[in-house]
Amino acid sequence: MKIPVLDFGVYRHGDNVPDEKLTELSRGLRAAFTEIGFVYLRNTGIGQEEVDDIMEISKKFFLLPEEVKIPLSRTSDTYNHGWVALETERLNPSRPGDLKEAFNITSLHPDAAWPAEDVVPGFRKTFESFFMRCKDLSLRVLRVMALSLEIDVDIFVNSHKSIGSSTNGSTLRVLYYPPVQRAMVKGGQLRCGEHSDYGSISLVFQDSKGGLQVKSRSGEFINAPAIPGTVLINIADLMQRWTSDVFISAKHRVLLPPPGDSSTRQSLVFFAQPGDDVTITCCDGSNKHPPVKTGDYLLERFNETYQMQGHDEESNLALEKAGTRATVMSNKRQLHDGHKQEQNSDKKLKKGKD
Ligand SMILES: O=C(O)CCC(=O)C(=O)O
Numbered sequence: 141m142k143i144p145v146l147d148f149g150v151y152r153h154g155d156n157v158p159d160e161k162l163t164e165l166s167r168g169l170r171a172a173f174t175e176i177g178f179v180y181l182r183n184t185g186i187g188q189e190e191v192d193d194i195m196e197i198s199k200k201f202f203l204l205p206e207e208v209k210i211p212l213s214r215t216s217d218t219y220n221h222g223w224v225a226l227e228t229e230r231l232n233p234s235r236p237g238d239l240k241e242a243f244n245i246t247s248l249h250p251d252a253a254w255p256a257e258d259v260v261p262g263f264r265k266t267f268e269s270f271f272m273r274c275k276d277l278s279l280r281v282l283r284v285m286a287l288s289l290e291i292d293v294d295i296f297v298n299s300h301k302s303i304g305s306s307t308n309g310s311t312l313r314v315l316y317y318p319p320v321q322r323a324m325v326k327g328g329q330l331r332c333g334e335h336s337d338y339g340s341i342s343l344v345f346q347d348s349k350g351g352l353q354v355k356s357r358s359g360e361f362i363n364a365p366a367i368p369g370t371v372l373i374n375i376a377d378l379m380q381r382w383t384s385d386v387f388i389s390a391k392h393r394v395l396l397p398p399p400g401d402s403s404t405r406q407s408l409v410f411f412a413q414p415g416d417d418v419t420i421t422c423c424d425g426s427n428k429h430p431p432v433k434t435g436d437y438l439l440e441r442f443n444e445t446y447q448m449q450g451h452d453e454e455s456n457l458a459l460e461k462a463g464t465r466a467t468v469m470s471n472k473r474q475l476h477d478g479h480k481q482e483q484n485s486d487k488k489l490k491k492g493k494d
């Protein structure tokens with residue numbers, strides 16, 4: 141099984157593309173999202189040079205000394221915005237901390253801290269503008285997705301219009317995976333533990349090395365290489381729920397490089413989410429999952445993550461093997477909403493969702 145590559149060119153320009161022109165695209169999208177949960181789109185309007193530029197600027201940031209990055213650290217009261225140090229997050233809580241660093245941009249709130257302009261020239265401007273480019277593409281993809289399900293074509297779009305405001309948790313995250321020193325690697329440690337994403341859809345951009353792997357329905361991991369000029373898009377957990385499990389939120393991971401390979405890796409992910417006050421009801425009218433307010437759903441996910449902390453490694457792994465929802469949920473909360481990192485207190489967690 142391979143992840144399909146679709147041409148998004150028909151919807152590259154302008155918002156007023158008639159639905160009938162999107163039929164072929166919507167069929168392709170539906171097949172991809174029901175069969176594997178991932179798709180590559182080419183001709184989205186986001187060019188490879190744009191992605192290369194942003195990777196270059198972000199690398200300058202990641203290579204700064206820690207004392208410059210520490211004051212920019214993400215805290216639970218800053219809209220999940222900021223720097224996340226190496227091994228701080230565990231996308232799969234049954235594993236040691238992921239061997240990656242990240243910088244999150246959760247909203248374009250004026251109080252959010254950014255690297256100083258003279259330290260990393262162009263960082264803020266480039267990221268703010270890329271955030272909006274990702275919002276724009278997400279809204280288009282969401283429209284085609286609704287079309288493919290033959291439901292109200294604006295249902296997803298209207299729920300995501302607040303992206304970029306403080307009432308919406310959508311996040312642009314840039315990731316840096318430093319060279320791996322095998323002697324230092326802990327048992328079971330990965331660059332990015334297997335997990336499913338939390339929100340609606342995620343837009344993934346990898347550097348030329350690729351490295352992402354996606355779990356197929358049959359349970360095997362398949363490679364999702366970098367394909368220049370494309371955007372890799374995947375369904376996340378809330379969208380799976382919204383679509384009554386028609387669209388699949390597939391697990392994915394990044395393994396360690398082979399021994400002796402001391403290369404770095406970079407990626408960018410835009411996690412699109414509905415506004416916090418949006419109530420998600422199964423879009424087919426069924427009761428497969430009860431209606432839930434996005435903000436409450438986030439909190440519930442957080443609480444489950446918190447409870448999971450009480451489990452020892454062995455029982456957590458057993459639950460993971462059994463494929464329990466709680467474990468999947470805990471993975472998600474921990475990484476993408478950042479409402480909990482290991483060291484967070486209960487109090488911090490409770491006020492984590494703004
Ligand atoms: O680094 C990547 O390619 C993927 C990262 C990822 O899946 C995530 O942050 O959710």
Ligand SMILES: [Fe+2]
Pocket residue numbers: 335336337392
């Ligand atoms: Fe992910």
